[in-house]
Amino acid sequence: MVLRRVMIAGGRGGCGKSTVAAGLACALxxxxxxxxxxxxxxxxxxxxxxxxxxxxTVYDLSxxxxxxxxxxxxxxxxxxxxxxxxxxxxxxLRRMPDAEETxxxxxxxxxxxxxxxxxVDTSAASDxxxxxxxxxxxxxxxxxxxxxxxxxxxASLADTLHEWGMDEIRMVVNRLSxxxxxxxxxxxxxxxxxxxxxxxxxxxxxxxxxxxxxxxxCLAKGCEDxxxxxxNMAARLEGETCPLLSGTRLPRRxxxxx
Numbered sequence: 474m475v476l477r478r479v480m481i482a483g484g485r486g487g488c489g490k491s492t493v494a495a496g497l498a499c500a501l502x503x504x505x506x507x508x509x510x511x512x513x514x515x516x517x518x519x520x521x522x523x524x525x526x527x528x529x530t531v532y533d534l535s536x537x538x539x540x541x542x543x544x545x546x547x548x549x550x551x552x553x554x555x556x557x558x559x560x561x562x563x564x565x566l567r568r569m570p571d572a573e574e575t576x577x578x579x580x581x582x583x584x585x586x587x588x589x590x591x592x593v594d595t596s597a598a599s600d601x602x603x604x605x606x607x608x609x610x611x612x613x614x615x616x617x618x619x620x621x622x623x624x625x626x627x628a629s630l631a632d633t634l635h636e637w638g639m640d641e642i643r644m645v646v647n648r649l650s651x652x653x654x655x656x657x658x659x660x661x662x663x664x665x666x667x668x669x670x671x672x673x674x675x676x677x678x679x680x681x682x683x684x685x686x687x688x689x690x691c692l693a694k695g696c697e698d699x700x701x702x703x704x705n706m707a708a709r710l711e712g713e714t715c716p717l718l719s720g721t722r723l724p725r726r727x728x729x730x731x
Contacts, residue, residue, distance in 0.1 A: 478579060478610040479710070480593045482603055482634075483617070484626025489647040490616040492684065493674065494594035495523045496699065497614070499691035500707035501590055502557035509548065509588040511560040511579075513606065514596045515569070518562025524551045525687035526559050535563035537578055538570055544585040553692050558586050562594075575605050598630045607634055612641040614671055618648050619657050624665040631668055643671035645706065649721075650676055659717075672706035674699055675721055 481497070483490040491514065498510035512520040512534065521527045526549040536542040537560070548558040560582060570578065583591055593610060596602045607613065613634055617627040631642055644666060650657045659673060675698045683693030690699050701720035708715055 477612060477710075478591045478593065479612045479614060480595055480603075480606040480610040481614050481616065482595045482598065482606075482630065483615060484598050484628075484630040485623060486597045488616045488618045488623065489674070491519045491523060491594050492680070492690070493614065493616050493645050493647065494592050495520055495684075496674070496690045496703035497706055497710070498557055498592045499524075499551070499554050499689050500700075500703040501592075501710070502551075502554050503691060503704070504707055504711065505556070506590050506707075506711070507556045507586075507588045508590045508592060509544075509558045509560060509582050509586050510592040510594065511582060512562030513593050513602055514562055515566055515600060515602050516596050518564065520559055520594060521549070521561045522687060523684045524557075524559055524689050525553070526551060526561070527687060530561045533561040533563050535566055537581070538563075538566070538574065544582045548582075548586055551689065554689065558588065569601055570605070572605060572608060576609055579609055598626065598633070603630075604637060607637045607639050610639075612643070613639050614643050614645055615666075615668065616645050616647050617662060617666070618646070619650060624662055627662075627668070628666040631666055642668055644668040645671050646673040648676045649673040670717060671709055672702050673717060673721075674702050 481490045481494040498508050501508045512518045521530045529549045532542050532547040551557040593606050595606050615627050617623045646662050677696055677699050679695035690696050698721050705715050
C-alpha cells in the first residue's frame, strides 16, 4: 500500500522544484522508504539527468500512457540509491492525460513497483498537470526562492490548490542565502504565504554542477549541507520532529534563527 502521494510544484519556473523532488525522493529512499519519483513536468524533463539515469533511460512516460509498457519496464533504479525508482518524463507527449488516465498511471506505478511513497514532479503553476495532480495526491510541497515575486506567486498557488481541495500544503525555500549582508528572511515567506515550512535548502555552488554531471544531491561531494537539509525534510514528512535548520552551517543571525 502506498503511504502517500506528494506533488512538488512551484509558482514560477526555475524555482528548483525538480531539484527538490530529486533530493526529497533520495532522502526518503535512504531512510528505507521504497520510493518512486515520476517526472510529470510535461514541458521539460530533467530528473533523468539530475539522478544520473540519462544513459539508462530507454522508455518514458509516453510509453506508459500509450499502454505499450508497464511501469516495471519503464522505471529506472537510481544508481547508488537502493529502493528509489525513476519514471522518466516524456520528450514529446501528444496530448494531456485526463484524470482517469492519470489515476490509472499512479496506481500502476505504485502497484508494479510496490512503492510506499510516490513523488510527482509537476510543471509550472499554470500547467494543467498541476490541477490533475492536486486531485490525486494527498500532499503538496511548494518550492519558493528568495524574492517578493516568488513569495506572491507561491501564495497565489497555495490559494488555488486550497480551492481545488488540497489541504496538506508545505513549503520549501530553495537557495537560502547565508550572506551576512543579505540573509534570507524566512519569516517573510511564512507571513507572506501562510504556509508551514518543510525545509530551507541552502544555496550551493556545487549542486548545479553535480546535477549536470548526473550526481544526485544525496551523493554529490561538496553538497553536505544540502544533503542534510533533504534528510531533515524526509524526516518531517515521515512525522518526525527536528529543528528547521538542523545540521545546516549558517551564521547566528536573528532572521535565520528559527
